Amino acid sequence: MTRKRLLAAIAATASAAGLFGAVVTAEAAAPSLTATFAQSSAWDSGYGGKYTLTNAGDATSTQWTIEFDLPEGTTITTSWSSVLTRTGQHYKVTNAGFNGTIKAGGTASFGFNTKGLGLPTGCTVNGSPCGGGPPSTTTTPPTTTTTSKPPTTTTSVPAGDVVDVSTAAELQAALAAASPGQTIRLAAGTYRGPFVATKPGTAGAPITVTGPSTAVLINDGPSGEAPSCPAPTAGWDSGYGFWLYGAPYWHLKGFTVQESKKGIVADNSHHTVIEGVRVHRIDEEAVHFRRSSADSVLRDSTISHTGLGQAGYGEGVYLGSANSNWACHGNSGGVDRGDRIQVLDNHIGPYVAAEAIDVKEGTADGVIRGNTFDGQGVSGQNSADSWVDVKGSGYVIEGNTGTFASPGTFANGYETHNPGTTPSFPNGCGNVWRDNKSDLGGVGQYAIKITSTSKCSERPNVVHASNTVSRAVNGLTNIPVTP
Secondary structure, X not given: OOHHHHHHHHHHHHHHHHHOOOXXXXXXXXXXXXXXXXXXXXXXXXXEEEEEEEEOOOOOEOOOEEEEEOOOOOEEEEEEOEEEEEEOOEEEEEEOOOOOOEOOOOEEEEEEEEEOOOOOEEEEEOOEEOOOOOOOOOOOXXXXXXXXXXXXXXXOOOOOOEEEEOOHHHHHHHHHOOOOOXXXXXXXXXXXXXXXXXXXXXXXXXXXXXXXXXXXXXXXXXXXXXXXXXXXXXXXXXXXXXXXXXXXXXXXXXXXXEOOOEEEEEEOOOOOEEEOOEEEXXXXXXXXXXXXXXXXXXXXXXXXOEOOXXXXXXXXXXXXXXXXXXXXXXXXXXXOOOOOOXXXXXXXXXXXXXXXXXXXXXXEXXXXXXXXXXXXXXXXXXXXXXXXXXXXEOOEEEOOEEEOOOOOOOOOOEEEOOOOOOOOOOOOOOOEEEOOEEEOOOXXXXXXXXXXOHHHOOOOOEEEOOOEEEOOOOEEEOOXXXX
């Protein structure tokens, strides 16, 4: 249709509308959110759940709130990529600072773990059914026309509460002045210096540090006189790339840490979320959850080339502390209780000189899921000869993919050990492996090596038949397989 004919048609339509007293207006673009629930995993006493939101509308959605109910006997124990509140069995979940905006055709998601097996019911997103359709109403005023819009919610980042930084000094100042709900946004560039955060966020208003992968944090330390136990101290630089100390409810997203003694360390900083970061070229371990930094999450991140200074201490991810270090880090009844930490969908390796993940004694009930382990370059020093060494209890280890190729010293894919501790814990017991794929490169003995069954008679480790192995010297595991 030519432009002249199109204008004539529009005019005719408008004229006809005028004859009948109607007003023709263009419908404004609007977002349209739906949400779907799926179980990502399940075990005897609970499951992992995930909601995926989709914007099927023709405009960007700038915030979201999902509400649902769980039956009696089922509760959410931990969640990520969201801000969650609970009233009885009713849960209200709002977006985190980094995933509230969903473009037309885009998606966002959040997840949680439960105690109990009951599934969500009565789901709504921004007041409308999660499956789509208008909000439920009981009465409709006969003479009033209203425009439906999402309810007002408080997001984790109040309007205007974003601090943009582009230099090391600006970042240090922003960390020192950080307050709940604030976002510190890094510009691309190199930031050199110690970066320490000691201000706590809250469950409803975490503090976020976000930046592109080209925002690179480097610490040239350590320097100065170190205290007897690591703590921020005047005149001492720890050498850590980014250090959370007594700073719960922080979200770290997107940036890179490199060329530091340790990468990212969380001390006494529970509910830390680390997402989409890159940590590489590190002297010791890349990411360490220490001093009971429980209920934390590391996801969608990339780790490589660790242990450049001390190979035997070059873990990719370190959960908790060795019993020998509880004198410093045992802040929960003399124990480092890094419980319920989740390591999800990361790529760890190559040239991670120690274990990709070292799960220390005294920790419990974590999840290691969906990760890719590249064992090339594992050193064998300090008994580092596997992808994952589990000394904690009650871990679910599922859906991971591991490979090994020389060079390196590689014994088994996954191992358990049972160190004695005071107080006593069922260390190395009660863990579950399912749906893991292991390629041992013709070098590794077992995909899953259970060191002791007698020490775990009350809480045995379980290896399901859904695990698979290729190029193993001996096979899948050294214990009977559970269907």
